[in-house]
Amino acid sequence: xxxxxxxxxxxxxxxxxxxxxxxxxxxxxxxxxxxxxxxxxxxxxxxxxxxxxxxxxxxxxxxxxxxxxxxxxxxxxxxxxxxxxxxxxxxxxxxxxxxxxxxxxxxx
Amino acid sequence: xxxxxxxxxxxxxxxxxxxxxxxxxxxxxxxxxxxxxxxxxxxxxxxxxxxxxxxxxxxxxxxxxxxxxxxxxxxxxxxxxxxxxxxxxxxxxxxxxxxxxxxxxxxxxxxxxxxxxxxxxxxxxxxxxxxxxxxxxxxxxxxxxxxxxxxxxxxxxxxxxxxxxxxxxxxxxxxxxxxxxxxxxxxxxxxxxxxxxxxxxxxxxxxxxxxxxxxxxxxxxxxxxxxxxxxxxxxxxxxxxxxxxxxxxxxxxxxxxxxxxxxxxxxxxxxxxxxxxxx
Numbered sequence: 001x002x003x004x005x006x007x008x009x010x011x012x013x014x015x016x017x018x019x020x021x022x023x024x025x026x027x028x029x030x031x032x033x034x035x036x037x038x039x040x041x042x043x044x045x046x047x048x049x050x051x052x053x054x055x056x057x058x059x060x061x062x063x064x065x066x067x068x069x070x071x072x073x074x075x076x077x078x079x080x081x082x083x084x085x086x087x088x089x090x091x092x093x094x095x096x097x098x099x100x101x102x103x104x105x106x107x108x
Numbered sequence: 109x110x111x112x113x114x115x116x117x118x119x120x121x122x123x124x125x126x127x128x129x130x131x132x133x134x135x136x137x138x139x140x141x142x143x144x145x146x147x148x149x150x151x152x153x154x155x156x157x158x159x160x161x162x163x164x165x166x167x168x169x170x171x172x173x174x175x176x177x178x179x180x181x182x183x184x185x186x187x188x189x190x191x192x193x194x195x196x197x198x199x200x201x202x203x204x205x206x207x208x209x210x211x212x213x214x215x216x217x218x219x220x221x222x223x224x225x226x227x228x229x230x231x232x233x234x235x236x237x238x239x240x241x242x243x244x245x246x247x248x249x250x251x252x253x254x255x256x257x258x259x260x261x262x263x264x265x266x267x268x269x270x271x272x273x274x275x276x277x278x279x280x281x282x283x284x285x286x287x288x289x290x291x292x293x294x295x296x297x298x299x300x301x302x303x304x305x306x307x308x309x310x311x312x313x314x315x316x317x318x319x320x321x322x323x324x325x326x327x328x329x330x331x332x333x334x335x336x337x338x339x340x341x342x343x344x345x346x347x348x349x350x351x352x353x354x355x356x357x358x359x360x361x362x363x364x365x366x367x368x369x370x371x372x373x374x375x376x377x378x379x380x381x382x383x384x385x386x387x
Contacts, residue, residue: 003134007161011142012149022189025163028182056170058223085168 003028004108009088012039015047015101019091023057027085029107034078034089036067036103043097046070051078054086066092118178119213120320121384126202129381131164132180136381138162141197141363144286146279153276155288159197159365162186165377169312170222178215178316178379186376188368190221193233195290196376197365203358204241207325209386212237212362215316215379218256220372222311229307230257233292233369235376237321238269240361242352245328247359249289250347252298252321252333256305258369266301266333266340269294272348287350290365294348298333301340316379 009021026032036049051063063083069076078089089103116128129136143156165185167175177183188194204210220231238251251269256262271294273287306315320334328349330342362383368374 005135005164007163008140009161012157022160022187024161025165025168025185027166027168028164056168058170058221085166 002108004106007105007107008102009105010101010103012100012102014098015091016098017091017094020052021088021103023054023086023088024105025057025085026083026087026105026107030081031108032080032083032087033106034067034080034103035106036069036076036089036101038069038074039100039102041099042072042074043095043099044071045095045097046093047095047097048092049076049078049089050092051080051083052088052090053083054088055084057086060088118215118318119382121213121382122209122211122386123384124387125382125384127200127383129184129200130180131177131182131184131378131380135162135164135184137200138184138198139200141199143288144278144284146281146284151278153278153286153288156286156290158189159195160187160189162198167314167377171312175314183377183379186364186366188366188374190368190371190373192369192371193292193367195365195367196374197290197363199361199363201361204325204360206385206387207243209322209324209331211320211322211384212381213318213320213384214381215318217314217316217377218366219311219314219375220368220370221375223372224311226311227307227309228311228372230260230262231368231370231372232256232374233258233367235366236364237319238363238365239323240359240363241325242356242359243325244357245352246349247352247356248328248347248349250323250328250330251289252330252342253295254305254335255295264302264304266298266335267295268298268330268342268345268347270296270345270348272350275350292367296345298340298342298345301333303335303338314377
């Protein structure tokens with residue numbers, strides 16, 4: 001049976017302006033999806049996130065995939081392939097909103 | 109999948125093997141733990157809201173690349189946040205089938221994140237194993253911990269938690285209570301339980317150790333705690349008890365945790381875990 005796993009890499013955390021999710025090891029997986037669920041309060045403006053990859057879990061570079069959540073949207077995703085051993089997401093937008101979010105990482 | 113016909117040679121189980129988790133085959137049902145809540149996640153005791161999801165790691169190091177596991181590539185990894193006092197916890201949830209002697213064995217290792225060019229051997233505060241269990245008599249959360257270091261001082265001793273944490277009401281429906289039994293307090297030292305682990309010269313090197321914890325579900329006491337060649341008798345230390353709770357009869361969770369003592373991630377790795385019982 002194919003291995004798969006969903007990790008709640010962030011849960012009920014405040015989305016600060018410099019937010020980056022905790023590093024997660026994914027070397028065993030071929031594909032990944034980050035789901036970003038906005039809890040509360042609902043932000044005014046568009047949230048943007050990018051995926052980041054790393055050789056060692058300490059130094060990071062943008063992977064290139066971007067997720068945008070328009071005002072009123074509460075669920076978005078980043079779909080990834082060929083990412084090496086480590087994954088995390090980083091917030092890119094500069095709107096003045098700090099909602100709480102849940103970030104899931106689904107690997108298989 | 110990597111199969112290893114000799115996998116049981118490195119364990120000394122009781123007669124009935126309930127599970128063997130070799131993390132080259134996946135997560136094997138280990139999941140993140142969090143505190144209780146009723147209507148909203150905001151109700152979780154803050155210290156129990158963020159116990160971090162376990163990971164499958166091939167143990168990559170920035171200087172030497174992949175270290176792998178004891179007999180394969182992948183290990184289960186617990187990682188705290190880089191914040192002093194952060195705790196990471198994973199659980200496998202099952203139930204007991206007989207009140208008898210049980211044994212948890214694992215080949216494990218621990219390190220802090222190799223983000224500094226120094227040994228960092230006092231970064232990890234401690235790590236340990238606990239059961240969350242209930243029978244018709246009582247509920248108990250018996251745990252052993254290796255207290256590695258505190259405030260930059262190496263300590264290196266095994267302990268049992270004996271003081272009962274305070275019960276805290278959460279939510280508004282009165283269905284659930286919670287206790288923060290992961291706090292860094294309430295432990296008693298196991299006699300002759302002080303010994304050094306192999307830290308091995310560099311922050312990026314980690315050596316596997318063997319741990320076997322034997323607990324008796326009939327007497328509700330630990331019996332022996334063995335780490336490599338060190339065998340300790342923990343039978344005289346009574347783990348704290350709490351009153352039985354509704355809908356938990358038969359509960360037996362097997363739980364591992366790691367704590368960081370500095371603003372740096374603490375890692376606890378498991379090559380494999382074997383849980384066995386006497387009957």
